[in-house]
Amino acid sequence: xxxxxxxxxxxxxxxxxxxxxxxxxxxxxxxxxxxxxxxxxxxxxxxxxxxxxxxxxxxxxxxxxxxxxxxxxxxxxxxxxxxxxxxxxxxxxxxxxxxxxxxxxxxxxxx
Amino acid sequence: xxxxxxxxxxxxxxxxxxxxxxxxxxxxxxxxxxxxxxxxxxxxxxxxxxxxxxxxxxxxxxxxxxxxxxxxxxxxxxxxxxxxxxxxxxxxxxxxxxxxxxxxxxxxxxxxxx
Numbered sequence: 001x002x003x004x005x006x007x008x009x010x011x012x013x014x015x016x017x018x019x020x021x022x023x024x025x026x027x028x029x030x031x032x033x034x035x036x037x038x039x040x041x042x043x044x045x046x047x048x049x050x051x052x053x054x055x056x057x058x059x060x061x062x063x064x065x066x067x068x069x070x071x072x073x074x075x076x077x078x079x080x081x082x083x084x085x086x087x088x089x090x091x092x093x094x095x096x097x098x099x100x101x102x103x104x105x106x107x108x109x110x111x
Numbered sequence: 112x113x114x115x116x117x118x119x120x121x122x123x124x125x126x127x128x129x130x131x132x133x134x135x136x137x138x139x140x141x142x143x144x145x146x147x148x149x150x151x152x153x154x155x156x157x158x159x160x161x162x163x164x165x166x167x168x169x170x171x172x173x174x175x176x177x178x179x180x181x182x183x184x185x186x187x188x189x190x191x192x193x194x195x196x197x198x199x200x201x202x203x204x205x206x207x208x209x210x211x212x213x214x215x216x217x218x219x220x221x222x223x224x225x
Contacts, residue, residue, distance in 0.1 A: 098167050101146075101155070
């Protein structure tokens with residue numbers, strides 16, 4: 001059965017810290033891996049990764065995919081209180097665009 | 112803001128009732144996917160509609176059904192509501208059904224079944 005596992009499930013850090021969130025997957029017919037940030041309701045798109053070893057960056061956030069290890073990491077440097085959210089990892093499986101989500105990592109950044 | 116809208120925002124229903132949730136996709140997108148997110152869990156895929164046809168379905172019973180209209184907006188219908196159907200229902204639109212197009216989510220409908 002296809003599955004996506006995220007770790008840790010929750011994390012508390014202080015402003016300025018750097019965090020690394022992990023995502024591993026076992027999915028048949030992998031197409032892409034996506035990261036989303038969910039604050040209140042709508043998950044907000046962060047990154048889509050399809051090729052192994054190529055880092056995607058947006059400001060203080062970056063992510064990389066390792067297809068050999070079937071995993072991805074999301075790094076956030078110099079964290080701010082506004083980074084507090086649930087971070088969701090999802091893998092697109094097959095040709096239907098079906099996204100399989102992990103449970104999410106709840107990040108709390110304290111001032 | 113993604114341009115994906117959902118209505119209503121909140122809904123309270125009684126067990127056994129039926130409910131219809133609505134989603135308007137982002138302009139130019141022809142694909143809508145629906146997800147159920149229980150408290151403390153990641154979203155679970157219900158089904159996807161591409162050009163008015165169902166294009167894939169997750170592990171949900173037939174009482175979960177949907178429609179997509181010519182303008183690519185979509186409805187999710189749930190019959191014979193059960194307490195476990197209480198969740199946040201999210202829709203996501205994308206430019207195409209697959210081929211690694213990003214899916215953009217709406218704000219969701221919070222359904223409570225009592």
